[in-house]
Amino acid sequence: MNHLKFGCIVLLAIFLSGCAAQRMYNWGDYSNTLYQSKKHPSDKSDLSHLQELEKIIEESMKDNLRIPPGVYAELGYIYFRQNKRDLAINNFKMEKELYPESTLLMDRLEKAAKLDDKPKPSEGNAQDASPDKPDKQEK
Amino acid sequence: MNKTSIVKMKACLLLVILTFIGFSLSACATMVTKGDKFPLLYEEMPVSILILPPMNESTAAEAKDYYATTIQEPLSFSGYYVFPYEITTDILKMEGIYDAELIKDLPLQKFREYFGADAVLFTTIKKWDLVYMVIAANLTVSIDCELKSTKSNATLWQYNGTVVVDLSGGNTGGGIAGLIVKAVVTAINSAMADYVPHARTANYMALSTLPYGKYHPLYGKDREQQFVEQTRLKQ
Incomplete structure (x- = not known):
């Protein structure tokens, strides 16, 4: 019985150290604050997710880690929905700079943020890019 | 109060033990290398992945x-550029796509043209349930993952992650x-059961077999890495 327990602890230690060694990004509490904002949608849970994104950027910079993919973009998108255009565009640009793979999408979002005067991004996006979107009606 | 935390701890310990029993059992199964199993992925070397809204069969x-x-x-820890899911799903929703089911038969090329994605990830929730038997209860989370190329529509990688947790009082x-x-104790455990942490474990199980992407230090060097081959029971 005791042997089994000891074995488990040793295995757990190996397992955990494996995780620690390959730390590429600091995602903070991202998955959890996002989950909370889905499970209990409120201004409060949205705000804590926004703050978590800001914290991830801040701490990653401090620790000299690459900001995880999508974090700048998601933050920019939240600002966009809050109609904070300049902040939104700034973050889209940061994402693009860090991850050139995101260029196409970030350019679209940036364009939408510049064009659309309405507070909701949805209209801007839809007008801006409907012809070449993946469209279920097309096929 | 104190009792609940002890119960919680017990549940955690059980999960850990179960996981390792799972690992040790799986050691008896056939091992394959990433390179042998997923040659198309190494051929195409996708860099960016778009996650599609999950299909839910639970x-x-x-x-x-x-x-x-x-x-x-x-x-992202596998080394890929992962498109921000919160944004891409919103865009897909605007197009009336709430579910990857609708996209299954679409040419995936569209995702390359619109988002710049090299590959898309289909996920299917096979199980997300609690089987409750008075003095025992089992929580199961089972996820099928499939990565498909937006260039060739071919399947580049697929694997299943399943976690079964015994919530009984021991x-x-x-x-x-x-x-x-x-x-x-079983009743308390079942009432408190939260699936999401177990879903995270299931993800890590499945993704451990995914060849590394560009941002991982072992990118292109993991062809010989071995994992347990799954016999797929596809319906």
Whole structure:
């Protein structure tokens, strides 16, 4: 019985150290604050997710880690929905700079943020890019 | 108060033990290398992945939204550029695509043209349930993952992650009294059961077999890495 327990602890230690060694990004509490904002949608849970994104950027910079993919973009998108255009565009640009793979999408979002005067991004996006979107009606 | 935390701890320990029993059992199964199993992925070397809204085959309606919050983070650790799910799903919703089911038969080329994605990840929630049997309860989360190329529509990688957690009270001594204690503990555990942490574990299980992407230090060097081959029971 005791042997089994000891074995488990040793295995757990190996397992955990494996995780620690390959730390590429600091995602903070991202998955959890996002989950909370889905499970209990409120201004409060949205705000804590926004703050978590800001914290991830801040701490990653401090620790000299690459900001995880999508974090700048998601933050920019939240600002966009809050109609904070300049902040939104700034973050889209940061994402693009860090991850050139995101260029196409970030350019679209940036364009939408510049064009659309309405507070909701949805209209801007839809007008801006409907012809070449993946469209279920097309096929 | 204190009792609940002890119960929680017990549940955690059980999960750990179960996981390792799972690992040791799986050691007996056939091992394959990443390079042998997923040659198309090494051929195409996708860099960016777009996560599609999960398909939900479980009986839990909420599973889809909750599960979706768990996948972006682990996928990024495999070294890929992962498109921000919160944005891409909103865009897909505007196009009336709430479910990857609708996209299954679409040419995936569209995702390359619109988003710049090299590959898309289909996920299917096979199980998200609790089987409750008074003195015992099992929580199961099972996720099928499939990565498809937006260039060739070919499947580049697929694997399943399943986590089964025993929520029963464990050994509480003999007799009727022991059984009652066990039933109570099981009931408490089941009421507190949260699927999402287990979904995260299932993701890491599945993604451990995914060849590394550009941002991982072992990018292109993991062809010889071995993992357990799964016999797929596809319906």
